[in-house]
Amino acid sequence: MDVILFLVFALIAVVCAINVVVQTHPVSSALSLVGVMGSLAVLYLLLGAEFIAAAQVIVYAGAIMVLFVFVIMLLNAGRESRKGRSYTVQLVGVPLLAAFFGLAAYAVQNMYGKETVTFGGFQGGGPKEIGEALFTTYLLPFEVTSILILIAIVGAVVLARKEID
Amino acid sequence: MDSLLDSFIFISVVKAAVIFAILMTTLAYLQWVERKVIAHIQVRPGPYRVGPHGLLQPLADVVKLITKEDLVPPYVNKVFYLAAPFMAITFALLSISVIPFGPQIQIGPVSTYMQMTDLNIGVLFILAVSSMGVYGIALAGWASNNKYSLLGGLRSSAQMISYELPMSLAIAAPLLISNTLSLRHLVEAQHGSLLNWNLIGGGQIVSFIIFIIAAFAETNRVPFDLPEAENELVAGFHTEYSSMKFASFFMAEYANMITVSAMATLLFLGGWEAPWPAEYGSSLVPAAIFLVFGLILLYHGRQAVRRWDKITFPAFGAIFLVIAAIFLIPMVQGWLLPLFWFLAKTGAILFVFIWIRATLPRLRYDQLMGFTWKFLFPVAMLNLLVTAFVVAWTSK
Numbered sequence: 001m002d003v004i005l006f007l008v009f010a011l012i013a014v015v016c017a018i019n020v021v022v023q024t025h026p027v028s029s030a031l032s033l034v035g036v037m038g039s040l041a042v043l044y045l046l047l048g049a050e051f052i053a054a055a056q057v058i059v060y061a062g063a064i065m066v067l068f069v070f071v072i073m074l075l076n077a078g079r080e081s082r083k084g085r086s087y088t089v090q091l092v093g094v095p096l097l098a099a100f101f102g103l104a105a106y107a108v109q110n111m112y113g114k115e116t117v118t119f120g121g122f123q124g125g126g127p128k129e130i131g132e133a134l135f136t137t138y139l140l141p142f143e144v145t146s147i148l149i150l151i152a153i154v155g156a157v158v159l160a161r162k163e164i165d
Numbered sequence: 166m167d168s169l170l171d172s173f174i175f176i177s178v179v180k181a182a183v184i185f186a187i188l189m190t191t192l193a194y195l196q197w198v199e200r201k202v203i204a205h206i207q208v209r210p211g212p213y214r215v216g217p218h219g220l221l222q223p224l225a226d227v228v229k230l231i232t233k234e235d236l237v238p239p240y241v242n243k244v245f246y247l248a249a250p251f252m253a254i255t256f257a258l259l260s261i262s263v264i265p266f267g268p269q270i271q272i273g274p275v276s277t278y279m280q281m282t283d284l285n286i287g288v289l290f291i292l293a294v295s296s297m298g299v300y301g302i303a304l305a306g307w308a309s310n311n312k313y314s315l316l317g318g319l320r321s322s323a324q325m326i327s328y329e330l331p332m333s334l335a336i337a338a339p340l341l342i343s344n345t346l347s348l349r350h351l352v353e354a355q356h357g358s359l360l361n362w363n364l365i366g367g368g369q370i371v372s373f374i375i376f377i378i379a380a381f382a383e384t385n386r387v388p389f390d391l392p393e394a395e396n397e398l399v400a401g402f403h404t405e406y407s408s409m410k411f412a413s414f415f416m417a418e419y420a421n422m423i424t425v426s427a428m429a430t431l432l433f434l435g436g437w438e439a440p441w442p443a444e445y446g447s448s449l450v451p452a453a454i455f456l457v458f459g460l461i462l463l464y465h466g467r468q469a470v471r472r473w474d475k476i477t478f479p480a481f482g483a484i485f486l487v488i489a490a491i492f493l494i495p496m497v498q499g500w501l502l503p504l505f506w507f508l509a510k511t512g513a514i515l516f517v518f519i520w521i522r523a524t525l526p527r528l529r530y531d532q533l534m535g536f537t538w539k540f541l542f543p544v545a546m547l548n549l550l551v552t553a554f555v556v557a558w559t560s561k
């Protein structure tokens with residue numbers, strides 16, 4: 001059951017991810033990305049990390065992507081026009097893709113059999129465990145990230161003000 | 166037979182069917198209640214022709230909406246135009262699956278919770294689902310390819326994103342006090358009496374008010390119904406929708422209303438718990454209420470002014486007396502009393518929704534946004550901070 005669900009949602013995630021690139025309309029691309037986020041959330045859920053799954057949906061699918069869609073609608077962006085690929089892309093594309101797949105295959109080969117994934121076996125996915133980890137083991141990265149976000153907010157406000165003045 | 170009754174799937178299917186049937190009926194009749202209440206506030210009878218006191222009006226509306234011509238304008242973006250109502254209604258109905266209506270009950274050999282499923286992140290699940298609900302409305306507005314619809318959809322998504330923040334902060338405060346994310350444990354933490362509810366015992370009056378205000382905005386209700394302001398935007402995001410597609414949006418709005426009311430009940434008003442313990446007679450209150458209503462109806466039935474009322478008033482009076490008698494049977498009290506308190510509290514909040522619709526005018530859009538960002542959000546933040554300090558102080 002777990003394996004079937006994993007395969008179904010992994011497939012949905014991959015198809016949606018390809019769809020993000022293939023679609024010509026920005027709204028279709030954005031919604032495909034929502035599909036990717038949603039199926040990733042289900043994968044987290046299968047692993048037993050229910051808090052992370054909920055956070056994934058609330059933050060990525062529910063907040064960030066809504067803003068994406070909102071901006072696309074506000075700008076009324078139309079279909080992108082398809083131009084022919086440039087010469088360099090045609091030349092470099094296939095070798096790069098082959099190299100990437102080779103690297104991925106190598107990584108999978110290396111990891112295979114060393115650690116087994118058990119569905120629902122992960123015990124650190126609850127809100128309490130994550131809160132404890134964030135405020136004890138990972139306190140410094142957590143605080144640094146919050147300062148980073150604060151800087152980003154201040155930067156956004158400064159940039160927006162410049163536009164208005 | 167025994168294994169069938171015990172099986173998880175069988176129980177879940179039965180529960181889903183029961184909850185779905187009740188929810189759908191409630192959605193239809195909430196509309197009737199709303200029209201009636203607003204009519205009486207405005208001193209007119211409201212729906213009256215279809216059935217006694219218009220009680221069959223929802224049925225007539227359903228038949229009308231199903232049999233209407235299903236129109237798809239030629240200039241819309243077909244895929245998203247058709248997907249939008251589905252998304253709206255799916256995400257609206259999904260959140261009812263984690264709402265608990267009562268405690269663990271025993272029906273024959275089966276012991277089960279009066280709840281579809283209890284997630285240990287139930288509150289987050291509802292937040293996640295309701296944040297996904299924006300897509301239905303935003304897409305409907307955009308795919309309609311109509312500037313009124315687009316404006317409605319944009320307004321709605323901006324409004325829902327903005328009010329989600331104070332709403333989440335308001336939800337976080339009672340969660341701190343009850344120290345759980347599961348909706349069932351949340352209610353169990355408020356067990357006892359009125360004084361243990363988060364609203365009174367927890368001192369969460371501020372976050373309750375913030376939650377209710379944000380809930381009005383999240384469900385696009387008056388005074389925050391800018392997305393469908395008919396004097397500016399025709400009908401907003403659902404202008405181009407007809408027949409069952411329009412009905413989907415309509416049902417989604419009412420389902421969201423029921424969800425947020427149930428949430429307010431669970432978070433602040435102690436869910437299915439009675440206001441005071443049963444040994445002081447709280448188990449007699451439902452029976453007393455129905456008895457009084459039944460007697461009033463019987464009394465009015467004797468001196469009815471209108472011809473119909475001579476039949477309908479005594480009939481409903483008798484029904485109410487029967488309900489009062491049912492509430493006194495000890496066998497059903499175990500599940501009927503919690504259900505009564507849950508429905509009574511949720512119904513009271515739904516009544517406030519309707520009451521305010523008949524009372525307040527619509528806000529201007531910049532006022533709406535200014536209000537949440539400059540007032541509601543800081544207040545919710547402050548409230549959360551104070552609550553956190555108090556919880557940290559008292560837990561030692």
